[in-house]
Amino acid sequence: MISRAERSQLARWWWTVDQWQIGAFLVLMALGLILSMAGSPPVAERIGLPPFHFVHRQAMYLVPAIIIMLGVSTLDPRQVRRASLVTYAGAMLAILLALKFGHEIKGARRWIFGIQPSEFLKPAFVVLAAWAFSEGAKQKKMPGTTIAILLLPLTVIPLLLQPDFGQTMLISLVWAALFLVAGVHILWIVGIGGLGAIGVLLAYKLSPHVHQRIISFLDPQAAHLGTNAFQVETALDSFYSGGWLGRGPGGGVIKRILPDSHTDFIFAVTGEEFGILFCIALMALFAFVVLRGLRRASRDEDPFCRFAATGLLVQFGLQSCINMAVNLDLMPAKGMTLPFISYGGSSLMALALGAGFLIAVTRKRPRSEVLLETEVPAGLPA
C-alpha cells in the first residue's frame, strides 16, 4: 500500500492528486467501453466489419490513454506548460499538413496519419491560454493578455479552414471563459459576446453547412428530409424507446438506424438500452467532475493552475454538454464527441492528455512553492 509515511515518488503523487477526479475519469473510460458495446455493433455491421470491431479498438486505445493520463498527471506546472507548447506546435503542424495533404472526409480535411490533430490542439491551447492570462495577471510587464488575445485567431483560423465549426466554437468559448475568469473589464465580455454573435451570424450567412444545420434545428418540419433532422429525431426516438429503465444491453432497436450511434449519438443509444435514469446518472458524473473541479480551481492560489484547471474543465464540460444537448434536441447538430464515452482513438488520447493536465495542475502543492512561482512584485497586492 501507499503509505503517507513513505516519501516515495508514487506516494507523493498519490497523496497530492485529486483521487476523486482520477476515479471519475477511470469510471468514465470503463463506461465508454461498456457503452461502445451498445453503440458500435450496428455501425460495424453496416460497414461490413465484425460486430465488436470498434469495441476491441476502444479497449486497445484505453491502455495508452490511461498511461498518458497518469503519466502526464505526474508533471509539475512548468512541465505541463512545456508539454502543452510541444503538443500545440506538433498539433498545429499536423493540422496544416492535413489541410494540404489530408483526405477529405465528409467535406472536411481533419485527418492525417490516422489521427485528428485538432483534438490534441484543444487541451494544449487551453493550457497555453491559461499560461498567457496568468502571466498577464501576475506580471504587468509581460504582454500576457495580448498574447492570450492573439492566441485565439492563431488557433482558430486553421480550424476554420478545415472547416470545423464545432471545434472552433468550443475553443472560442473556452477562451472566452478564461478571459472572463482572468478578471477582464466587463466591457470586454460584452464586446466578445457581440463578436461571437457576429461570428455565428457570418457562419450562418456564408457557410451553407452551418446554415442548413441551424435551419434544420429551428424548423424541423421544413428540413424534414435533411439527415440532421433525421439523426436528431431518431435520437429522440431512442430515448422514447428506452423509457426510464431502458430495453437492456443489446436490446436496442432504434440504434440500428441511428447514424453515428457509436460516436456523436452514443448518449441516445445509452438512453435506449440503459434507460433515462442511467442517462441522468451519467450526466451527474460529468456534472460532478466539472462542478467539483471548478470549485477546487476557484480555491487554487496559483493563477496558472487556477486558469488552466478552469479552462480544461470548461472544455471538458462544454464538450459533454454540447454533445448531450444535441442528443436531447436542445441544440442544432454539432460534430462533438461525448468525452471518454464516444468511440474514437484521437479523441480518447487527447482527452486523456487533457485529463492528465488537469490532474497535474490541480495537485496539492506546498504554499511556499506556489508563492515562489507566483512572484508577485513588491508593493502590489496578489
Place this chain on the structure above:
Amino acid sequence: MLPQDDQPQKARSAVLPPKLSALKARMLSTHLHNSDKRINFVAVCFLGVFAIMAGRLVQLGFKGGLPGGVKGAADQELSAARPDIVDRHGRLLATDVRTVSVFAEPGKIIDKNKVTDELTRILSLKHPEALRHRLGMRKGFVWVKRTITPRQREEIFQLGEPGIGFLPDLKRFYPNGPLAAHVLGFTNEDNRGIAGIEKYIDEQGLMSLHGAGFEVKHEDLKPVKLSIDLDVTQVLRDELEKGLVKFKAKSDAGAILDVRTGEVIALESLPDFDPNDPGKGVTAVNKNRMTAGVYEMGSTFKSISIAMALQDDKVKLGSRLDATHNLHYGRFTIHDYDATHRMLTVPEVFVHSSNIGTARMVLRVGVPGHKAFLRKMGMLTRMKTELPESAAPIIPHPWSTLNSITIAFGQGINVAPLQAMAAVAGLVNGGNLMVPTFLKRDQAQALKVSKNVVRPDVSEAIRYLMRINAEIGSAKKANIPGYFVGGKTGTADKIIHGRYANNKVFTTFMALVPANKPKYLFMVIMNEPQGLKSTFGFHTAAWNSGEITGKVITRAAPMLGLAPEDVLPKAPFPLLAAQGYTYVNQPNGGGMVD
C-alpha cells in the same frame, strides 16, 4: 479596478492622451482577486445547463412509450365499431365486417426496399412508392394495407419479417351497393363516417365515446333505423336510371316523402357512387342533387304562390284573374307558355300554368307579405336534415316587385328540391310544415315538430288543384288510374352565362298520392333532358319527369300499401264543397275548369 494598475502601462502608451491611455490600461489589465467569483459564476452556468438537460431527460421519460406504442398507435388507428344501419322494415343497409389489416413498424424494418418489393408483389399494390415512403416515416406504426385476404395474410406471414404485423380490423359493408348511397354516405378507412347518415351518426357522439377510450363493440350498438324503404328505393333508382338513359339527361334525381310524418321513404340522385368503394367520394358530378343542389323549381312553385293568396284571402277559388294580355312591369313582359288571352279562375291559372295569373295573385299580396310567407314556408333559409350535405337557397338581393313577380312562377329563386317538396308536403297535408327526416318516426312525433302554415281549406284547395291538373292539365302522364293522383309540372330554362338558355332545361315534377287523403309526395327532377321523337321533340317536364314519376307510382304504390281502387272517391274535397264549390267533387271539375 484598482488605480495602481495604471502605473506600469503608462510608459508604453505615452503617445496616447492621458485619459485614453488610462482606459486602455484598465481594459487590458486582468485581475486575480475576483477570478474565484467568476469561476463560481462559470460553475453556476454549468449547473444550470446540467439542470436543463436533466429536466429534458425527465420530460422525455414521461413522454415516452414508443415501443409499447405499437399497441397504443394501433388503438388510435383501429377502425371504430359502428352501428348497423337498417331500413324502415329492419332490412340491412350497412354493417361492419371483420377483416384483417397489415401494418408495419418502420423502426424494425432494416431493408425497406426489399420489404416494399415483397409486399407490393403479394398485395398487388398500385403505388409501391407510397408504401416505401410510409416505411421511411419516423413513426412507430404505419398501415401497409387495410383489409387483406386470408391468402395474402398467409403469404405475408411466411415472409417472416419482424417489422410487419396483423391486426383484426373492421370494414364498413353496404350489401345493397349504390342503393340509397346518397342517404347512407360512406366511411373512410378508419371507419369514420365522412358523408351522409354515416357522418350524422358520428356527429351524434359515437366518436367521442371512442375518443374517450370506451371500448365500443359492434354488437353493443343499437342499429340505426332509417325512414328509407329499401324496395321503394330500388324502384326509384331503377326508373331514374332508365329515364337518364332514355332522355339523355345529364343527371336526374327523385324522392318520395311521407307527407303525414315528413319521413323520406326513398331518395336517389344519379349519377351516384358505390359506398363500398367511394373512390373520389362525392364530387360536383355525383353529389346529392335533392339536398346539396339548389335549382329554380319553375311552375312547381306556383302551388306555394296560390296557397299564399288563398291563405291571405286575396283570392278565392272562383276568383277570376286577368290573363287577357301579357303582364308588363317596367321594361319586362310576362308571357304565358300556354296563352289563353282571357280571364282565368284560380284552377284554370293552375291547369294552364299561367305565369300572368300567378303573378297577379302575388302582386295582390305584395312584396313584404310574399317574403314573409316564403320565410314561413322555409324557402329562404338552408334546410337542415340529418344529411350533412345541404345547400342554402339563392335568393335575390335586393328583392324588388319584379323579383316577386318572377318568383311567383318559380324563377329567380333557387332552392333544394327536397326543400320544395317539404313546402308542398306542408301545404297539402292539412297545413303542417315539417322538416323532412331520414330517421323513422310516427305522425305524433312529426306533428310535435311541425308548424302550421295554412288553413285546412287552403290545403284542400291545393290538393284539388293538383288533382284537376292530373285529370285535365299538364300532369296527365302521372295520373295512374286507381290512385287518385294529383300533380304539377315545372320546367325552368337553365341559366347559362347569366342568360336563360332556351334549349337547356331543368324539369321538375311533383305528384301527390292520393290527392284526397294525401299520403305520399313523389318528386323527380331532370337536368337537361333532351326532346325525343316519342315526345314530339318536347323536353318539358310532363314528357320526362312526369313520365318517370308515373312509372315510379305504378311500381311503388303497391309496396307502400296503397291499393288501386276501381271507383273514384265520392266526396274527395268536402271543405271546398261546403264553401259552395260543388264542382270540385265531380270528375274533370264538372266542366267548370277549361
